Amino acid sequence: MRKIWIEAALNGAWTRALQPGIPDTIDAIVAEGVACARAGAAIIHTHAYDGGGQQTFDWQVYARIIEGIRAQVDVAVYPSYPPIQTTDINGAVHFAAAAIRLAHIEALAARGLLEFAVIDPGSVNFTQVATTSEARPAGTYMNPESHVRHALDFAARHGLHPAFAIYEPGFTRAGAALARVAGVKTPIYRFMFCETFAIGFPPKPYALAAHLALLREQPGPSHWMVAGVCADIRHLIGEAVAQGEHIRVGLEDAPLGTATSNLVMVEEAVRMVRDRGGEPASATDMRRALAA
Numbered sequence: 001m002r003k004i005w006i007e008a009a010l011n012g013a014w015t016r017a018l019q020p021g022i023p024d025t026i027d028a029i030v031a032e033g034v035a036c037a038r039a040g041a042a043i044i045h046t047h048a049y050d051g052g053g054q055q056t057f058d059w060q061v062y063a064r065i066i067e068g069i070r071a072q073v074d075v076a077v078y079p080s081y082p083p084i085q086t087t088d089i090n091g092a093v094h095f096a097a098a099a100i101r102l103a104h105i106e107a108l109a110a111r112g113l114l115e116f117a118v119i120d121p122g123s124v125n126f127t128q129v130a131t132t133s134e135a136r137p138a139g140t141y142m143n144p145e146s147h148v149r150h151a152l153d154f155a156a157r158h159g160l161h162p163a164f165a166i167y168e169p170g171f172t173r174a175g176a177a178l179a180r181v182a183g184v185k186t187p188i189y190r191f192m193f194c195e196t197f198a199i200g201f202p203p204k205p206y207a208l209a210a211h212l213a214l215l216r217e218q219p220g221p222s223h224w225m226v227a228g229v230c231a232d233i234r235h236l237i238g239e240a241v242a243q244g245e246h247i248r249v250g251l252e253d254a255p256l257g258t259a260t261s262n263l264v265m266v267e268e269a270v271r272m273v274r275d276r277g278g279e280p281a282s283a284t285d286m287r288r289a290l291a292a
Helices: 026-039 059-070 103-110 145-158 169-182 205-216 234-242 262-275 283-291
Strands: 002-004 006-009 043-045 076-078 084-086 116-119 140-142 161-166 188-194 223-229 246-249 278-280
Touching (some): 002 283, 006 026, 006 223, 006 262, 026 059, 026 262, 059 103, 076 116, 188 205, 205 223, 205 234, 223 234, 234 246, 246 262
Parallel strands (some): 002 278, 188 223
């Protein structure tokens, strides 16, 4: 039986203004994380909120969320980290030192609350597919190589698998090259298929095939999963299950304005995995596979 990891991405940085159904309080995030884990998710990814509004990177808020979930159910929980963005090439960009940007990650690791090191190994323009000539230039999500190297050094020091978000195919090549020189454990590659934004690939079979062809050229076997940015990736789940690999669902990844809840998306993913001959992995199954 193929054991498939299901990851639930609960909220993202959208706020309720763009994704009204996200949990954006500590209690709501904990409750949804627990419910999704009990429904079949082996991994919970969350951004931290403390009473609505904008996300926070206060490690103490993250600790309350992670500890609150793990006190009730055995599941891997991992956080996000602050973005660096600019709106145009002439805009002022504040490059916070990598150590400052990842200070909350260090604090969580020191308390034994992390199982992955989240790293986005590249930069990208968030150009919208439906942009117009009058539109304000899109922001650039920036991850300087110095920050990627810092995050990989952190992963190596703490013995954590890097969790890569692959927005563009080049992220796979850069991530693999930098992971190799950092001496980290085998990365996990999350292929971020996009619909609203003109980034990387849309969620289509040819796109998954291209990602996998490139991944096979990298040294050593790696785990991967299908995920999205404002995208419906359900029709890629069958191929992921057929190859014994993994899937991510949730309101962070779903098209903006999605009315379906995180729990319902996890329950649907569980049914789809089983319909295709797989079985949702437990957190123990996932840890065992990573240790193999």
